[in-house]
Amino acid sequence: MNFKPDAEDALFRDRLRRIAEDYGWPEMEALRAEIDRLDIERYAFSFQQRLAEARLIGITWPEPFGQSARVDQQFLMAEELETQGFPGYGLTTNQRGGGMILRNGTPEQIAEHLPKVVSGEYTYCQGLSEPGAGSDLLALKTSARREGDEYVVNGAKLWSSSAHVSTFTSLLVRTDPGGTRHKGLSLLLVPLDSPGITIQPVRVLGGWRVNAVFYDNVRVPAKNLVGAEGGGWAVITGNLDEERAMSFGGTETRLFCARLIHRLSGRAGELSDSDLRLLGHFVMELEADRLLYLRVGMQAQRGEDTSGSGPLSKVYGSELAQRFIEWACDLLGAETLFPEGDDILMRDMEEQLRVATVLTNIGGTSEVQRNIVANRYLGLPREPRG
Amino acid sequence: MIDERWDPEVEEIAQALRKLLAAECPRDEVRRAEEQERGASAALMAQLQAFGLTEMEGSAALFARTAFELGRALAPCPLVESMPVLALTGTPGVVWGHEGYFPAAADSAALATPDGLFRQPLPGGTPRRTTAGDFLTRAALSAEAVRIGDGALADRCARFALLTGAARLVGAGFALLDDTRTYACERQQFGRPIGAFQAIGHRLAAVAGDLDAAELLIRKAAFTAAPEQGGDGAPPMHFASMAWAKAVTATRHAATSAHQVFGGNGFAMDYDVQLFSRRIRVWAMRGPRADALLADLGRMVLDPQRRDALTLLWHHDRGIPLPRWAREADAVPGR
Numbered sequence: 001m002n003f004k005p006d007a008e009d010a011l012f013r014d015r016l017r018r019i020a021e022d023y024g025w026p027e028m029e030a031l032r033a034e035i036d037r038l039d040i041e042r043y044a045f046s047f048q049q050r051l052a053e054a055r056l057i058g059i060t061w062p063e064p065f066g067q068s069a070r071v072d073q074q075f076l077m078a079e080e081l082e083t084q085g086f087p088g089y090g091l092t093t094n095q096r097g098g099g100m101i102l103r104n105g106t107p108e109q110i111a112e113h114l115p116k117v118v119s120g121e122y123t124y125c126q127g128l129s130e131p132g133a134g135s136d137l138l139a140l141k142t143s144a145r146r147e148g149d150e151y152v153v154n155g156a157k158l159w160s161s162s163a164h165v166s167t168f169t170s171l172l173v174r175t176d177p178g179g180t181r182h183k184g185l186s187l188l189l190v191p192l193d194s195p196g197i198t199i200q201p202v203r204v205l206g207g208w209r210v211n212a213v214f215y216d217n218v219r220v221p222a223k224n225l226v227g228a229e230g231g232g233w234a235v236i237t238g239n240l241d242e243e244r245a246m247s248f249g250g251t252e253t254r255l256f257c258a259r260l261i262h263r264l265s266g267r268a269g270e271l272s273d274s275d276l277r278l279l280g281h282f283v284m285e286l287e288a289d290r291l292l293y294l295r296v297g298m299q300a301q302r303g304e305d306t307s308g309s310g311p312l313s314k315v316y317g318s319e320l321a322q323r324f325i326e327w328a329c330d331l332l333g334a335e336t337l338f339p340e341g342d343d344i345l346m347r348d349m350e351e352q353l354r355v356a357t358v359l360t361n362i363g364g365t366s367e368v369q370r371n372i373v374a375n376r377y378l379g380l381p382r383e384p385r386g
Numbered sequence: 387m388i389d390e391r392w393d394p395e396v397e398e399i400a401q402a403l404r405k406l407l408a409a410e411c412p413r414d415e416v417r418r419a420e421e422q423e424r425g426a427s428a429a430l431m432a433q434l435q436a437f438g439l440t441e442m443e444g445s446a447a448l449f450a451r452t453a454f455e456l457g458r459a460l461a462p463c464p465l466v467e468s469m470p471v472l473a474l475t476g477t478p479g480v481v482w483g484h485e486g487y488f489p490a491a492a493d494s495a496a497l498a499t500p501d502g503l504f505r506q507p508l509p510g511g512t513p514r515r516t517t518a519g520d521f522l523t524r525a526a527l528s529a530e531a532v533r534i535g536d537g538a539l540a541d542r543c544a545r546f547a548l549l550t551g552a553a554r555l556v557g558a559g560f561a562l563l564d565d566t567r568t569y570a571c572e573r574q575q576f577g578r579p580i581g582a583f584q585a586i587g588h589r590l591a592a593v594a595g596d597l598d599a600a601e602l603l604i605r606k607a608a609f610t611a612a613p614e615q616g617g618d619g620a621p622p623m624h625f626a627s628m629a630w631a632k633a634v635t636a637t638r639h640a641a642t643s644a645h646q647v648f649g650g651n652g653f654a655m656d657y658d659v660q661l662f663s664r665r666i667r668v669w670a671m672r673g674p675r676a677d678a679l680l681a682d683l684g685r686m687v688l689d690p691q692r693r694d695a696l697t698l699l700w701h702h703d704r705g706i707p708l709p710r711w712a713r714e715a716d717a718v719p720g721r
Contacts, residue, residue, distance in 0.1 A: 001389060001390065001391060001392055001393050001396075001447060001605060001608075001609055002387065002388055002389050002609070003388060003390065003605075003606050003609050003610075003698065004388075004609075004615065004698065004703070005388055006387070008387070009387055009388055020709055020710065021710055023709070023710060023711050024710055024711055024714050025711045025714035025715040027711065028711035028715070070387075072387065072388050076388075076701075079701055080701075083700075083701060083709075084709040085709055085711065085712060254700050254701070255708075255709070255712070258706045258707075258708055258712075259708060259712055259716055261687050261688065261693070261706055262706075262708055262716060263716060264688055265688055265689075265690055265693070266688065266689070266690060267688065268684070268685045268688040268689065271684070271688075273681055275684070276680075276681040276682075276684035276685055276688075277677050277680045277681040277684060278680075278684070279683075279684035279687065279688070280627075280631075280679070280680030280681055280682065280683030280684035280686075280687075281631075281680050283624075283628075283683055283684070283687055283699070284603075284627075284628040284631055284632060284680065284683065285599075286700060287603065287606070287628055287699065287700055288599035288600070288602065288603055288628075288632060289599070290700055290701065291390065291599065291602035291603065291605075291606060292595070292598060292599055292602060294388070294390060295390050295598075295602060298388060298389065298390050298391075309598075312591070312594065312595050312598065315591070315592075315595060316595045316599065344715040344716060345715070345716045367584075367588070370584075370587065370588040370591040370592070371584065371587065371588075373587075373591035373594060373595070374581070374584075374586075374587030374588065374590060374591045375587070377591070377594060378567050378587070378590055378591065378594055379567065379571070380567065380570055380571060380579075380581035380582065380586070380587050380590065381571060381578070381579045381581050381582040382582060383582045383583065383584055383587075384578065384582065
């Protein structure tokens, strides 16, 4: 049993720490301005490029693309990214795209894409949910019809984060019109500058845009099929398991809690017993959340099944993030009411109060996650489908 | 390399103990012990003594993992209460506590006071039966008390007791979750197992999250107790407090949920839910109030000196440092 990383465990984390030291408030303010310009959730190209230059993208992938790093090494690096307050969404979404190709792609796809993922040239988003297929993802209707060496895609996708700045979307489509549920689905890598694609912004509470993406007779080369035709569900479930193993709120909340603690440092006498208890409670819960999250990383490193423990960690962290920020804003009072203001901590708290509302939805709602925990982790029977 | 699992040698002993307890401490034995004069099973105690538990030496992790198994089996003997003194002084059979109630089945106690740790025989008299079905006897510092250690040792015992007490609670919580899960798979209502209803599944998923979190906190608290991690054989106060507080809330959650899932059967004395539910509530109440410990943790992190002395909290080696940009941005309120 060991909870303290040694130098080898922390190799990539420490590389990131050195980068972080370059960012004082003016540099962070510039990063935030870039994120605002891109109109996107926690994604700055300049920082993504900085990671690429430091060879910190896809570190777990085998050489020559990655560095054959262990999952726990990546865990510590990702944790550092979030707890230092850097925009980490670009890294995770692009690594997810690259990882999917590495697991399922043809040698030609791997040779084309992977070098360009690690260099920061190719970027990816997901095309999964649809207006009529949210939690019930398998109800999706977007279709792809084979015509010679191409697929012709028609349909619409919703909640496509970063589609307006990505090179490709990993598009889940129905290639067998007679197939139902997971049968007859396929995964296509679709260049987002293809004719027939329309990307429309959907403004969300966090302050950025996600996208609705419409496909009108979009022609996609058949060589962009990832995995077998009709095998799209197997391809995408690997992505979903990876996504559920991410931290959704708990890790970033540690930074908010640390900033709150420093702001209130030496002022315990001004807090009620109730608030002191709640502060201790959140310090404890954030430790517990980290351990649940860390366990998923260690299990993945050992090749163990994380399909139950990942969702369990996701629910725990995302709901904790919401409870914390509601309490913290209550505690800090009126200045957290305003998106604009001179006090950066208050402004950030106000933003997080909005951002946190989505954490229990993105990556699958808490209700869906609890279904998975009940079925896969506890072995309870599934609810019969109507 | 980071590894959140118990060390193999600790796990091996725990699994051997689990096997012994499965044979020697079935639920009927727990029920029988409640009818004994001092609420303990002498036969089980003899078996555990032969196993080596009463004179065990080892790390805080070994004691915590062992306490988990004793809790899981609801072992009716005062072993978990004697662990702090055994682990930290090597003296067997002495239950630890502050002035107040001690397990009546023990012969002697170590009383923690601000002046140090005092050992004395437990008074005779009529023990009182608790809600949990065990028996306690009241003790205050007496003329017979012998000082066996200073205030620092008393403090270490207190922190160690939080760890092993938490482990016992969480062991019981997991056993109860197992029982509840099995029942939810077998019990049919409205033509299907009740575990197929989301109302049941979601409730138990939440319990599983709480218990897993509590158990992982116990592991890390035990890890921080090791001298090579800067510990003094017992976890530092912030980890002892977190382990105990989470164990209390998680196991109360498990107990309440078990009663709900079992429905009316959960309240029937013939079912085992009550065996766990009563003990979880009593064991939690015999320790310090979780709310008070958490409030002190809140004070701890707001005191710069105490905060900077914290070890291994979250992902930090020491203290709760801020990134450079946040130190600059947050330094002057109203900037």
